[in-house]
Amino acid sequence: MMSRTEEDFELELRSLPGVLNVGITKHPNGDVDVVTLVANSKDPAATRSAASQIASLYYPEAAVVIEDANRAMADNNRREGPRVALIRADYDTSDGFCEVQLSVDGRTGIGRAGSGPLIGGAEATLAALRDLGYDVPYSLMTVTNVTNGRDWPVIVTLRSLANDADRFGIARSEDDLVSAVKATLDSLNRFLSTLEGRI
């Protein structure tokens, strides 16, 4: 069980600007050996100085290591390709069909599906993605309109056709149709960006 002092020590470190994670390595005798901070601070030198000061108050013997997450985050952002955007989503109440138009990198794709704005919206989104040329190895499993007391988001679950993990997406928008489309895109968007080269 952590002592109150240890808890406050960690909280103080976590309160420093940009600190994302604190790892504490202890010697077998219980002394704190190394304190590792992972931070995406704008001023890593200032974070290092403040963290060292705090550590010196609680554990003067401990070494403080700052791991800079800025580069990893920049790499992560660079790896992401262009995102698929929703152009329009229409629901025809007379036949229960939805039509969804998407675009990516100046190309557009259109998909149509029945079964109402929730299932229809998600299925039409998958169809529009395939129309754009994506190989989407997922099928629609559930579309759920959830109330959690604050708002009404839609959650989409896609089942992998390749035995990979299921994917989940969530979105809240002006109506069920747009929420279903955006939730479907949310579940796939970063996945799709990694497939850019295959199109």
Added chain:
Amino acid sequence: MSSKNGSTAETPHESGDDENETGATLSSIHPEVQRTDVSEEDYEPWLFQTMLNELSERELGVGFIYAILELFAERHKLTDVAVVLVNDTFGTQMFRLGGESVTPEMAAHLSASPGVYCEPDNVPSAECDAVRTACQLAMSLHLARFSAAHDPLTNIANRRSFDEALEVAAARSARYGWAFTLVLVDLNNFKAVNDRSGHEYGNHLLRQFGFALRQAVRQGDVAARIGGDEFAVILSNAEGHESSGFTERLRGHLVTLGNPVEFTIGTSTSPRDSTDPGELLRLADGRLYEKKGIRIS
């Protein structure tokens, strides 16, 4: 289909049970990992019981988060688990089983989506969401408790918690005769520094002064910022003359920090001077102003 919280669901294919809705795998974190943000079932009996047990022992805080991760890992035989919390007040925070550090690469991926990441990935998402909610609550409560008791600029005790500490020390002194010395510290000409060099520099000096105070006090002493440039210290088990050791340590730490601030102190000792907190403050204040050459009525 209607659920207990009034939600509706459409199931185009065979509906999956909870076992199909799992958290993400920590070791296989990949840019496409997506976590849902809503729980359909917030109540987990084991979690609730753990919170009650913890609350009976102490307040919820960072330690509770690690305790929960430990229990969660045991319960599902997880080799690793991390929770990512996001909040306007504390930003993004990641906690990993056993207080282990995450790598920067892991942090970059995890920061995109708050949630619970498990290894192996075999936990129902509703339980992951409940764990995340409990951890979020513990972090918020700890931060709120810390903020309520500490001065945000210097991270030493604020006026309110200082007053409480002084009440407790005075009561113990009255009852058991335990001695303590109250030291009031006033920075000299600090207003002029602020006016001349700006508030940002002034705040920097105050932060440094707070840090030097924390270095100068011993375990069991209380250091507080009780006004703009006024600080107070309760030196436990110390008679008045012992405050000189504290003053020397404080000066030494300020020199090391290169902080040019000079200060004046006034002291009072309990039970010798009084055991009334108000009287002790008044006496120390009077002595401080006497040293500054200011007569107060």
